[in-house]
Amino acid sequence: MDKTITFLEKHHDRYEQELIEILRIPSISSDPGSLDAMRDMAKLLKKEMHSIGMDTARIMETGGHPVVYSEWLNAPGKPTILIYGHYDVQPVDPVALWDSPPFEPVIKDGRIFARGSADDKGQIFIHLKAIEAWLATQGRLPVNLKLIFEGEEEVGSAHLEDFIKANKSLLAADYVVISDTPMFREGYPGITYGLRGLAYLQVNLKGTSTDLHSGSFGGLVKNPINALVEILAQMKDEDGRILIPGFYDHVLPITEIEHDKLSKLPFHPEDFARNIGAPALFGEAGYDDLERLWARPTFDINGIWGGFQGEGAKTVIPAEAHAKVSMRLVTDQDPEDIAHKFTSYVQSLTPVSMEVDIQAMHGGFGYLTELDNPGLQAGVRALKRAFGKDVDFLREGGSIPIVKVFADIIQAPVLLMGYGLPDQNAHAPNENFSLYNFHKGIESIVYFLEEIGGLE
Amino acid sequence: MDKTITFLEKHHDRYEQELIEILRIPSISSDPGSLDAMRDMAKLLKKEMHSIGMDTARIMETGGHPVVYSEWLNAPGKPTILIYGHYDVQPVDPVALWDSPPFEPVIKDGRIFARGSADDKGQIFIHLKAIEAWLATQGRLPVNLKLIFEGEEEVGSAHLEDFIKANKSLLAADYVVISDTPMFREGYPGITYGLRGLAYLQVNLKGTSTDLHSGSFGGLVKNPINALVEILAQMKDEDGRILIPGFYDHVLPITEIEHDKLSKLPFHPEDFARNIGAPALFGEAGYDDLERLWARPTFDINGIWGGFQGEGAKTVIPAEAHAKVSMRLVTDQDPEDIAHKFTSYVQSLTPVSMEVDIQAMHGGFGYLTELDNPGLQAGVRALKRAFGKDVDFLREGGSIPIVKVFADIIQAPVLLMGYGLPDQNAHAPNENFSLYNFHKGIESIVYFLEEIGGLE
Numbered sequence: 001m002d003k004t005i006t007f008l009e010k011h012h013d014r015y016e017q018e019l020i021e022i023l024r025i026p027s028i029s030s031d032p033g034s035l036d037a038m039r040d041m042a043k044l045l046k047k048e049m050h051s052i053g054m055d056t057a058r059i060m061e062t063g064g065h066p067v068v069y070s071e072w073l074n075a076p077g078k079p080t081i082l083i084y085g086h087y088d089v090q091p092v093d094p095v096a097l098w099d100s101p102p103f104e105p106v107i108k109d110g111r112i113f114a115r116g117s118a119d120d121k122g123q124i125f126i127h128l129k130a131i132e133a134w135l136a137t138q139g140r141l142p143v144n145l146k147l148i149f150e151g152e153e154e155v156g157s158a159h160l161e162d163f164i165k166a167n168k169s170l171l172a173a174d175y176v177v178i179s180d181t182p183m184f185r186e187g188y189p190g191i192t193y194g195l196r197g198l199a200y201l202q203v204n205l206k207g208t209s210t211d212l213h214s215g216s217f218g219g220l221v222k223n224p225i226n227a228l229v230e231i232l233a234q235m236k237d238e239d240g241r242i243l244i245p246g247f248y249d250h251v252l253p254i255t256e257i258e259h260d261k262l263s264k265l266p267f268h269p270e271d272f273a274r275n276i277g278a279p280a281l282f283g284e285a286g287y288d289d290l291e292r293l294w295a296r297p298t299f300d301i302n303g304i305w306g307g308f309q310g311e312g313a314k315t316v317i318p319a320e321a322h323a324k325v326s327m328r329l330v331t332d333q334d335p336e337d338i339a340h341k342f343t344s345y346v347q348s349l350t351p352v353s354m355e356v357d358i359q360a361m362h363g364g365f366g367y368l369t370e371l372d373n374p375g376l377q378a379g380v381r382a383l384k385r386a387f388g389k390d391v392d393f394l395r396e397g398g399s400i401p402i403v404k405v406f407a408d409i410i411q412a413p414v415l416l417m418g419y420g421l422p423d424q425n426a427h428a429p430n431e432n433f434s435l436y437n438f439h440k441g442i443e444s445i446v447y448f449l450e451e452i453g454g455l456e
Numbered sequence: 457m458d459k460t461i462t463f464l465e466k467h468h469d470r471y472e473q474e475l476i477e478i479l480r481i482p483s484i485s486s487d488p489g490s491l492d493a494m495r496d497m498a499k500l501l502k503k504e505m506h507s508i509g510m511d512t513a514r515i516m517e518t519g520g521h522p523v524v525y526s527e528w529l530n531a532p533g534k535p536t537i538l539i540y541g542h543y544d545v546q547p548v549d550p551v552a553l554w555d556s557p558p559f560e561p562v563i564k565d566g567r568i569f570a571r572g573s574a575d576d577k578g579q580i581f582i583h584l585k586a587i588e589a590w591l592a593t594q595g596r597l598p599v600n601l602k603l604i605f606e607g608e609e610e611v612g613s614a615h616l617e618d619f620i621k622a623n624k625s626l627l628a629a630d631y632v633v634i635s636d637t638p639m640f641r642e643g644y645p646g647i648t649y650g651l652r653g654l655a656y657l658q659v660n661l662k663g664t665s666t667d668l669h670s671g672s673f674g675g676l677v678k679n680p681i682n683a684l685v686e687i688l689a690q691m692k693d694e695d696g697r698i699l700i701p702g703f704y705d706h707v708l709p710i711t712e713i714e715h716d717k718l719s720k721l722p723f724h725p726e727d728f729a730r731n732i733g734a735p736a737l738f739g740e741a742g743y744d745d746l747e748r749l750w751a752r753p754t755f756d757i758n759g760i761w762g763g764f765q766g767e768g769a770k771t772v773i774p775a776e777a778h779a780k781v782s783m784r785l786v787t788d789q790d791p792e793d794i795a796h797k798f799t800s801y802v803q804s805l806t807p808v809s810m811e812v813d814i815q816a817m818h819g820g821f822g823y824l825t826e827l828d829n830p831g832l833q834a835g836v837r838a839l840k841r842a843f844g845k846d847v848d849f850l851r852e853g854g855s856i857p858i859v860k861v862f863a864d865i866i867q868a869p870v871l872l873m874g875y876g877l878p879d880q881n882a883h884a885p886n887e888n889f890s891l892y893n894f895h896k897g898i899e900s901i902v903y904f905l906e907e908i909g910g911l912e
Contacts, residue, residue: 196671198771200769207734208733208734210732213854214782215852215853216854217732219739219740219750219853220737220745220749221734221738223756225758225760226692226756229685229757233688236682272676276668276673276677278677278809281809282676282677292675293673293675299682300670300674301679302670303770304685304761304763304765305760305762307757307759307760308758309759309778314780315654315656316758318758319733324763324765324769353734353735353737355735361768397672398771
């Protein structure tokens with residue numbers, strides 16, 4: 001691989017110049033005024049794919065912003081890798097809080113500051129440059145490769161699932177690779193092997209047909225807010241354990257190996273608490289902090305409302321009370337099963353003096369890549385070769401819905417090889433991307449293609 | 457008393473005509489456009505007081521709408537009665553829901569429909585006509601009498617407490633009589649001898665300095681809404697008993713006599729529930745319905761809010777959560793003491809991962825007239841003589857703040873002899889007043905003056 005790595009070193013400055021160019025394009029998918037910029041961005045990617053040597057580069061229409069696709073399938077007998085990324089970016093408001101204009105990239109302290117630098121243009125560019133280096137220096141790739149970059153990730157990937165379903169054969173692959181996650185700490189490569197799922201519901205309690213005066217009726221009717229807090233208070237015990245019957249039935253405990261790896265990650269609860277302005281942290285008894293955050297399910301009330309919320313005092317017994325609740329799930333919890341169990345439990349707790357209506361709003365399975373998956377192991381070896389450090393094994397407390405969509409439709413494991421940093425300010429002013437990670441990232445993907453190409 | 461009662465019968469129709477005249481005046485105290493009407497109303501009352509034979513009738517300025525005052529103090533050695541009422545009325549919106557214009561009184565089915573008919577012009581007019589009949593037929597009153605009618609009751613009596621304090625000697629009396637409450641049922645006179653008090657507070661819980669993503673933080677931080685529902689769920693047990701330590705320390709249980717009287721009142725829980733659209737009623741275990749409503753303290757959450765309340769789903773752990781709570785109190789609970797006990801209890805329940813701030817917003821003592829109070833007994837005898845029925849002994853679940861103000865400053869028991877009906881629609885469209893109650897009311901006050909004048 002020496003000549004390929006030498007190629008990277010030689011073109012170091014050009015990569016940064018090219019990155020700056022694609023970061024200049026204000027491809028804000030949620031902004032109706034950015035339609036031209038979105039098209040310009042798609043065209044630029046198509047041109048770039050073509051110029052680095054990918055085949056059949058094309059812009060494919062969806063119901064919304066288009067997908068850019070290309071492939072290189074000249075390695076018969078070798079695995080096929082589908083690389084997914086997105087070329088759209090978040091809005092830039094509040095612009096006044098940016099130190100430099102969001103679409104005029106500035107390099108400072110080893111980082112490039114621009115909207116989209118980390119999320120996700122900088123990360124898709126890593127793959128393009130690694131492919132370019134392989135083809136330029138070796139005349140071939142060690143694997144079959146498919147690239148799919150979408151333009152609607154920041155607006156919920158509304159058309160992607162249908163697109164993948166409709167193009168299932170085109171996108172068929174042995175592995176899916178996504179670079180859109182952060183590392184755990186600067187200087188240390190990380191691979192994300194687990195995501196939590198989600199069950200989101202709304203609870204509506206109705207006590208009476210109209211609001212009542214608390215003097216004229218208080219003492220004789222059940223107040224729906226009182227009832228709601230009494231019901232929701234029974235979702236967890238004092239140790240933070242969730243009390244919904246059967247809730248933990250399908251929770252996979254973390255293995256000893258996982259626990260060992262998690263416990264090696266530096267985590268400072270005091271710093272974590274200080275950063276979010278919390279007097280102290282709180283979590284389920286009997287688990288380490290990162291396990292609580294990544295590998296244990298949760299129950300959170302995301303919103304609650306009822307009665308009088310204005311200034312001053314109003315002595316009302318409201319007719320209704322409402323809450324939005326969500327549970328972060330872990331494999332193998334089934335969001336539908338959990339929604340059903342939650343609903344039954346709430347119904348069993350609802351007093352006879354009250355009507356309850358529960359709406360399931362949203363759900364998704366968690367996701368886990370086996371630690372001994374050969375593709376994941378290839379990624380780990382590649383990252384270690386490039387960064388010269390042991391790889392952090394990470395999970396993510398949130399959900400990345402598209403991961404499950406790929407896993408289910410393509411029927412292939414998804415590898416989350418992310419090059420962002422925890423303070424990259426994705427979705428916030430002064431988004432930035434580490435140029436060290438950018439260059440080491442390209443190197444790691446060069447190695448990754450070699451490693452995964454060597455698999456049986 | 458025969459000639460006085462005959463006088464009433466003879467002037468029956470004139471009373472109704474005069475009532476219609478005062479109901480024509482749109483004395484809406486909250487309406488800046490009704491300043492002239494408020495003055496007209498005050499002048500009319502002054503003129504009326506003068507014409508029926510009261511002395512020193514005058515309009516007395518306050519910082520807002522004026523008070524109309526007069527007195528008759530020519531019964532040395534007899535008790536002095538202060539009669540309070542109000543000549544201002546509620547706004548009339550929504551006007552479209554009135555069957556006839558609110559200030560064009562209409563008589564239908566034995567009731568007079570107009571804004572202010574029950575609340576409170578019709579009821580103050582009862583007193584004026586009873587006094588007129590006494591002076592016209594007997595040339596004297598059997599007691600000393602002071603009348604004070606204010607113009608700001610519907611806007612919170614903002615200037616009345618200061619006025620009473622500043623005119624304490626002028627208003628000195630042995631009894632205060634207020635006719636501004638409803639009877640329990642049509643055809644049966646009632647006297648209200650108890651009111652509940654109030655302690656109203658706001659609870660603010662703060663978990664972190666900003667809202668957090670429930671995926672990235674859920675499991676490691678205490679959610680302030682979860683904490684709030686867990687705290688508020690500990691205010692009552694399953695039997696509806698309030699768990700704030702010391703809460704019941706000063707609650708006077710109702711006497712056997714009271715219990716006996718309350719249990720004679722017809723109360724149909726199914727009808728009550730149906731009227732308010734509740735699937736069932738709920739109250740503290742071990743008490744009768746009316747006892748729960750009138751003689752037991754309550755804990756109600758009047759408002760709650762935090763996090764995401766819009767359409768759809770947002771996976772947020774909010775920084776803060778809030779609730780407004782109130783406790784209806786009974787004698788001898790002290791609102792400050794209760795606010796203090798609630799605050800201490802909430803603080804003791806607040807997790808260390810959370811900051812709590814509690815604001816006491818409002819408070820008032822309950823009020824109770826002893827059942828064997830001679831003035832109250834005089835009222836009971838008078839009501840029975842006029843209506844020919846046993847008198848209902850009533851309490852009121854709400855508060856009438858001005859009652860405590862009179863009781864504390866004038867240092868005299870307050871008698872609540874009300875002539876409204878439960879379906880009088882005070883504060884609502886189609887306010888109405890029973891003409892049977894109006895005429896029987898005048899008769900009962902004629903008797904009341906005689907009865908109370910006969911007291912030692």
